[in-house]
Amino acid sequence: xxxxxxxxxxxxxxxxxxxxxxxxxxxxxxxxxxxxxxxxxxxxxxxxxxxxxxxxxxxxxxxxxxxxxxxxxxxxxxxxxxxxxxxxxxxxxxxxxxxxxxxxxxxxxxxxxxxxxxxxxxxxxxxxxxxxxxxxxxxxxxxxxxxxxxxxxxxxxxxxxxxxxxxxxxxxxxxxxxxxxxxxxxxxxxxxxxxxxxxxxxxx
Amino acid sequence: xxxxxxxxxxxxxxxxxxxxxxxxxxxxxxxxxxxxxxxxxxxxxxxxxxxxxxxxxxxxxxxxxxxxxxxxxxxxxxxxxxxxxxxxxxxxxxxxxxxxxxxxxxxxxxxxxxxxxxxxxxxxxxxxxxxxxxxxxxxxxxxxxxxxxxxxxxxxxxxxxxxxxxxxxxxxxxxxxxxxxxxxxxxxxxxxxxxxxxxxxxxxxxxxxxxxxxxxxxxxxxxxxxxxxxxxxxxxxxxxxxxxxxxxxxxxxxxxxxxxxxxxxxxxxxxxxxxxxxxxxxxxxxxxxxxxxxxxxxxxxxxxxxxxxxxxxxxxxxxxxxxxxxxxxxxxxxxxxxx
Numbered sequence: 332x333x334x335x336x337x338x339x340x341x342x343x344x345x346x347x348x349x350x351x352x353x354x355x356x357x358x359x360x361x362x363x364x365x366x367x368x369x370x371x372x373x374x375x376x377x378x379x380x381x382x383x384x385x386x387x388x389x390x391x392x393x394x395x396x397x398x399x400x401x402x403x404x405x406x407x408x409x410x411x412x413x414x415x416x417x418x419x420x421x422x423x424x425x426x427x428x429x430x431x432x433x434x435x436x437x438x439x440x441x442x443x444x445x446x447x448x449x450x451x452x453x454x455x456x457x458x459x460x461x462x463x464x465x466x467x468x469x470x471x472x473x474x475x476x477x478x479x480x481x482x483x484x485x486x487x488x489x490x491x492x493x494x495x496x497x498x499x500x501x502x503x504x505x506x507x508x509x510x511x512x513x514x515x516x517x518x519x520x521x522x523x524x525x526x527x528x529x530x531x532x533x534x535x
Numbered sequence: 536x537x538x539x540x541x542x543x544x545x546x547x548x549x550x551x552x553x554x555x556x557x558x559x560x561x562x563x564x565x566x567x568x569x570x571x572x573x574x575x576x577x578x579x580x581x582x583x584x585x586x587x588x589x590x591x592x593x594x595x596x597x598x599x600x601x602x603x604x605x606x607x608x609x610x611x612x613x614x615x616x617x618x619x620x621x622x623x624x625x626x627x628x629x630x631x632x633x634x635x636x637x638x639x640x641x642x643x644x645x646x647x648x649x650x651x652x653x654x655x656x657x658x659x660x661x662x663x664x665x666x667x668x669x670x671x672x673x674x675x676x677x678x679x680x681x682x683x684x685x686x687x688x689x690x691x692x693x694x695x696x697x698x699x700x701x702x703x704x705x706x707x708x709x710x711x712x713x714x715x716x717x718x719x720x721x722x723x724x725x726x727x728x729x730x731x732x733x734x735x736x737x738x739x740x741x742x743x744x745x746x747x748x749x750x751x752x753x754x755x756x757x758x759x760x761x762x763x764x765x766x767x768x769x770x771x772x773x774x775x776x777x778x779x780x781x782x783x784x785x786x787x788x789x790x791x792x793x794x795x796x797x798x799x800x801x802x803x804x805x806x807x808x809x810x811x812x813x814x815x816x817x818x819x820x821x822x823x824x825x826x827x828x829x830x831x832x833x834x835x836x837x838x839x840x841x842x843x844x845x846x847x848x849x850x851x852x853x854x855x856x857x858x859x860x861x862x863x864x865x866x867x868x869x870x871x872x873x874x
Contacts, residue, residue, distance in 0.1 A: 342795065342796040343711055343715075343792060343793050343794050343795050343796065344715055346792045346793075346794055347715070347717075347791055347792035347793055348792070349792060350790075350791060350792030351791070351792065370796050371796070373799065374794070374796055374799040377799050377802070377803075378792075378794070378799075381817060382817060490813050491813065491814075492812055492813050492814040492874075494812075494873055499694065499695055499863070499864075508864060512866065512867070515773050515861070515863055515871065516694065516695075516863040516864060517861060517863070518695045518697070518838040518861065519838065520697060520838040520841055520842075521697070521838075521861055
């Protein structure tokens with residue numbers, strides 16, 4: 332098995348050696364990193380945990396051997412719990428922003444409009460490419476009121492890595508400050524910037 | 536000269552927070568700002584127009600040239616006064632120097648660097664204290680003036696505000712990379728230039744726009760100082776790391792694993808108050824925890840002044856000053872990091 336000996340090296344050199352060896356390893360390969368100071372050991376462990384990399388540590392007289400196995404998840408840094416709740420593994424984002432300006436989709440019957448919006452939000456999760464961002468203003472913000480069907484879907488979308496921006500003025504206007512826990516409450520500058528920098532804007 | 540920037544130079548912020556929690560705070564209505572709000576400096580009211588800003592900071596060398604080390608240490612010490620909206624006035628040298636192990640020339644070069652930087656800031660150094668110790672350490676205890684009604688603190692960030700950072704990040708990574716021979720001269724020169732750069736022009740612009748909330752970014756990193764600010768203001772701070780300006784090859788160095796130990800300490804400090812966007816780029820995340828020496832100002836500013844202020848900062852030579860995030864009502868966590 333390949334051995335990376337970092338004895339005598341101070342932080343961050345052991346971490347640099349570890350990362351280099353990880354890069355050079357094929358999936359499933361194992362290697363050993365030898366570390367002789369506790370700070371560097373802790374930092375390497377933390378790095379491996381953050382990157383979902385499997386490892387075991389053994390100690391002999393103040394020298395630690397960290398056996399590392401390269402796994403598929405090496406370079407990502409998802410919170411495992413967040414990852415599991417959605418059950419959706421593809422998080423590719425497109426160059427578009429969804430602007431949700433109402434709690435209804437399209438003109439016409441109110442009840443139908445609301446139902447369509449619920450379905451639209453649900454459908455966003457299944458898009459081949461997720462939106463870069465979603466912005467919510469005017470009655471659009473009400474879709475995130477906790478307990479509602481759409482709030483659950485928006486939570487999932489956020490966990491998939493989509494930034495949800497809610498117009499803070501609108502949230503305050505509809506007195507929903509305590510009802511919305513998803514996303515980021517933003518001012519008009521941030522919302523305008525999100526819209527202005529979007530490749531395309533999708534308005535349901 | 537020796538260099539000891541890396542893992543060893545600051546006590547873990549988590550430990551510090553715990554220790555400080557056991558110390559009784561003096562009860563005096565003239566103490567306007569104390570460690571209760573995790574601020575950069577203490578502020579004491581003399582009368583309704585005048586309060587004193589007091590702060591001190593010292594550390595072991597971050598670079599091998601004594602004169603430059605003196606300049607950087609002084610700029611870093613004085614920065615806390617600027618971050619509170621004050622004008623630095625007087626200072627004392629604090630020096631630890633191993634007289635038997637290093638040439639006395641280095642001693643005088645450090646002091647000269649500190650003196651020149653202090654003069655640039657309009658600060659008179661009127662004394663100091665040296666003890667024999669290895670490795671050397673240097674910094675200033677600084678006194679500044681501030682109008683009590685114009686104090687800028689960690690607790691002055693309001694939901695809806697934008698956040699501006701005035702200097703690029705990466706001094707910790709770059710200087711660690713230099714010690715390992717991984718950093719190019721260009722990046723080292725730029726890092727040193729930024730560390731020597733006084734936060735004076737940034738502070739002048741904060742005053743122009745009557746800013747209430749700001750801090751300077753030093754040893755606890757962007758996320759560490761943002762957390763202190765969020766906690767003191769009872770808000771959530773959202774940071775978009777792709778918008779955070781970086782020095783040269785900082786990102787690539789982190790990608791190669793050049794992550795100083797202080798970054799992990801800072802991460803531990805903020806961890807339980809931190810939400811990281813799923814799929815967050817690990818290297819970008821670690822940018823937020825890089826310990827800065829004499830870093831820039833993190834300024835909380837209402838949206839209507841954001842653009843004007845950024846333009847002013849650019850014109851004043853702070854060409855990297857950027858909008859990097861925003862303040863929202865307190866959510867579950869204090870800090871939200873996204874790509």
